[in-house]
Amino acid sequence: MSVDALSQVVGNSPRMRELKQQILQVSQAEFPVMILGESGAGKEVVARAIHTLSARRDHPFVGQSCLAIPEALIESELFGYEPGAFTDARESHPGLFEQAEGGTIFLDEIGDIPLSFQKRLLRVLQEREVRRLGSTEAIAINVRVVTATNAPIEQLVKAGDFRSDLLYRLNTFEIRVPPLRQRIEDIPLLVEAFLRKHGARYGIEPEQPGPEVIEQLKSYPWPGNVRELENFVVRWISLGREALNALDKRVALSFEQQDTNRRWLSMTMSEIEAEVIKMVLHDCGGNKTLAAKRLGLARKSLYNKIERYRIEL
Ligand SMILES: Nc1ncnc2c1ncn2[C@@H]1O[C@H](COP(=O)(O)OP(=O)(O)O)[C@@H](O)[C@H]1O
Ligand SMILES: [Mg+2]
Structure with missing residues (x-):
């Protein structure tokens, strides 16, 4: 069981081995977990592995990006609503917290939730109960909360855009997913896994990239992390070596812009x-x-x- 869930998290570099160790530990506890890392680095993959390894595995895993919900709808989406709560509310609707009952709720991009909503979320977490919009009845919830963000959350707290009491509620455990450029040893394993995954989908036996291709991939900075590598492999399957051309240009470009970009990238x-x-x-x-x-x-x-x-x- 445990071996299987962890094998979804591909990578054997020291940093990934350490990460897997953390996933194992954290999955056995009930505390909230906050996953930090750049976009495309694998935060959702980690969240799913934590759920699958936990005692909650037979209950739902409900994932939602907070950025994807319009500000006005965030409360009804997470907490649910009753008829008449707002114009379009015709029937009862359980929110995501209720839908995740017994399992795990994964709130992605948590750094982007509106300040006005943060206090209400904090109350729900403290009291372990939700009230649907348009109802006064409290519904008890048994849900493990896992959050993720690529925002510099401590800076957001300093700038007054994220409540510190909410942060301390959410980050009992903090897990950092390293960017791909800091674990390029994992590239061959990842390429292999993506070739298998997408080759099977297209029903073809894809060409294996040779060592010189792998070297080229290792020297590319992968600003989009594992997601970008996966997209490259999909292009490789249909285009073969031609897929490298696009990459080549971007490497050149990114080296050229690196000085300016690096500076901006290291800023909040x-x-x-x-x-x-x-x-x-x-x-x-x-x-x-x-x-x-x-x-x-x-x-x-x-x-x-x-x-x-x-x-x-
Ligand atoms: N360690 C990994 N092993 C296998 N696939 C991964 C890994 N990390 C990321 N991926 C894949 O890369 C893509 C982006 O991962 P995701 O977890 O959504 O990143 P994030 O949530 O950090 O933006 C997904 O398709 C995911 O399956
Ligand atoms: Mg994501």
């Missing part, structure tokens, strides 16, 4: 925002009305940001 969203505001203000000769217009911000919100980031003019 707030730091980037502060930097862009400074640049635009400078470009507008310090005229805040003009700068606000160019940034698509209300004047008041530009003033707030200037204050928050302590931008000096």
